[in-house]
Amino acid sequence: RLVLDEKNRHQAEKGMTFLFRLGFENLELESKVKDSRSKKYSLLLQDTVIVGESGAEIATVSLAKKLTKCSWNVSDEPIEDEKKAEKKKPEINTADILAKLGGNKTRKVSESEEAEIRKRFEERNSILAQESIKRQRQLIGQGDGEAEGDRVVTQTSGYRGPEDFPFKTTSSQLHVDEDKMTVIVPIHGLAVPFHISVVKNVTKQEQNGVSIIRINFITPGIGITVNNAGKLMYLRELSYRSQDLTNLGLIHKQISDMKKHHSQSENYQRAQAELVPQEPLRLNPNRGPILQNVRIYPNLQARGKKTEGNLEAHINGFRFTVKKAPSPDLRQVDFLYRNIQHAFFQPSNKSSTIILLHFRLINPIMVGKTSTKDLQFYVEYMDEGESLMENRKRNAWDRDEVEDESRHKQMIAELDAQFKKFADKVHDLLPAQNPADPDGDKIWDWDIPYQELEFQGNPKNTMVELYPTTSCIVHLATKPVCIIDLDRVDVAHYERIQAGNRNFDLVFVYKDFLLADSKIQEGVAWFRIHTIDTKYYEQVREVLQKSKIPQFSGAMPLKWNDVLKQYKKNFDDITADGGWECILGQNDDDEDDEENQEEDDESFAASDDDSDDDASSEDDSDESDLSEYSENSSDAGSDEELSSEGMDSDEAEAWAENEDRKKKERDLEKLKGKRDRGGSDSDDDRPRKKAAPPSGKFGKSSAPPPKKPSGGKHMPPPKGRR
Secondary structure, three states: OOOOOOOOOOOOOOOOEEEEEEEEEEEEOOOOOOOHHHOEEEEEEEEEEEEOOOOEEEOOOOOOOOHHHHOOOOOOOHHHHHHHHHHHOOOOOHHHHHHHHOOOOOOOOOHHHHHHHHHHHHHHHHHHHHHHHHHHHHHOOOOOOOOOOOEEEOOOOOOOOHHHOOOOOOOOOOEEEOOOOEEEEEEOOEEEEEEHHHEEEEEEEEEOOEEEEEEEEOOOEOOEEEOOOOOOOOOOEEEEEEOOHHHHHHHHHHHHHHHHHHHHHHHHHHHHHHOOOOOOOOOOOOOOOEEEEEEEEOOOOOOOOOOEEEEEEOOOEEEEEEOOOOOHHHOEEEEEHHHEEEEEEEOOOOOOOEEEEEEEEEEEEEEOOEEEEEEEEEEEOOOOOOOHHHHHHOOOOOHHHHHHHHHHHHHHHHHHHHHHHHHHHHHHHOOEOOOOOOOOOEOOOEEOOOHHHOEEEEOOOOOEEEEEOOOEEEEOOOOOOEEEEHHHEEEEEEEOOOOOOOEEEEEEEEHHHHOOOOOOOEOOOEEEEEEEEHHHHHHHHHHHHHOOOOEEEOOOOOOHHHHHHHHHHOHHHHHHOOOHHHHHOOOHHHHHHHHHHHHHHHHHHHHHHHHHHHHHHHHOOOHHHHHHHHHHHHOHHHHHHOOOOOOOHHHHHHHHHHHHHHHHHHHHHHHHHHHHOOOOHHHHHOOOOOOOOOOOOOOOOOOOOOOOOOOOOOOOOOOOOO
């Protein structure tokens, strides 16, 4: 170290760089401070100077002069630094987020309030649908016009002529040339070569001691393009059989292995062609933020062995250094800050056993021999499985068990703190989005999944926990990961929304489906989440509307490949009629018809109930009254006495007395007739069995019998009935 004082004998020359430091100590503040330790302080000023031709040049002239950018406070107590860091980067207030999204509704909502909320939702949804049409008109027709994903087959043979054939080739045997990646087969006594790229697959069967091998070839069709397809004839398959089981078994294995190696080579070349050149990583000479002993996904080692290493943040990107790398080309993985589209930090939670940092890249990079857009660095803080035999020996009240649990919770908290500290330091290193404003927003911010807004769904054949973030819906704990970028979504559609269903599906349609080079298929133009519980419906709907996404619902799933193709084909007519509203929205006339139908059904059900009540009341009438009414139904005198306007109470009582008198007279006449025929008194005194009512609901008459009032008297028929 060179000290510039009166004893210095060194001469400054051109090109030398000096770091000047000027220190002050035991300085006192003039203002009154309660803490005596904070009253005295020290101050260190430093700058960098370069010796030039005309004099000294200050190297920090072009750097920011803001006090917060060129000054640091050093305290004797580390707790104050932690408090300062927390003050600088406050935690996300999830309670406010839940209040905005409606996730913490506790009071009951009245019908009028619910109708008002539904009305406001429909108004906002209609506005978002109109804004979606404006975006669609800007996107339609963009792109180079060539859809990606079609397989192009150009090479059909590995030889230029018959002179290139291997010497072992015969016109009656199958031969596999691994050097030229070609299969030579006999056809009508001629040896015909086929490159492995035109072979679709090969199968082998054994029947009755005979081995049969079938070679299937690629032919022009869906997803496959062959040059000059209209001018050539193509073989679909060739079959050969032999009694030598060993020979055809060896041929089958050679062709299968050669097809596998060729597919891997094609995938690697295709991945290399998709790579975008990037600037080299600029290393930080000083040790920057580092996260030690983390694992990487996708894995760099074969056979499921997890790769562990250190993640370091440098000047313009990250570098992951592998511990015990299997080969020199797998020693490290570099990726830049500006190539990151989304960065997620997921702390520990109850649904997973890992803490992770996940990066979704803009352009893919090579990780080993695979091309990927997703990089994840994680640490496992709990084993996936536990031994039941060991759990049987444990005691929940054992002091050792309590201490182990306490240490485990402390370890998880320390891991969360390490990941968060690393994320905060990385955020400080990020370049500004606008180079002219160094103190402005960064090129990206860390995104944290909201655990309070969790809902379960099936995005890829497995029920998982999905978490909304500020710009995405993600599931990161298990592989493959699911990341739905809400900024790319054009419309959301709820399927199977009807009474009685316990779950529903949610479909996201991406804006890119209107591009000329877009491919209409699931996972590219649209994405579906299956089997979401209906209890999450309102929560998901509020989250998506906060993201300004138009939403519609329907009772049946749609064939989205056909829908998007027709939308793209008839774009002008559909957008003129309202865009997604004319396809997915409900018609008002249909709703009115449904309401009228429901009213008709209700009235029909009510009439049925009334008829049932009448039938039951009629069936419960007294049998004696029914028989008497049937016997006397032919009596015209009683019917003529009934008035269409009914009778008052006095007339009804008189009518009842008259009926009783007439009944007694008829009984006496019947008794006299029996005695005249020689009947005995004992037989007449026995109670007679009542006659069964005649056929018909009420016998010979269609009206019900009158009921007896209290006191044994008959009541007249109802008013106006005969």
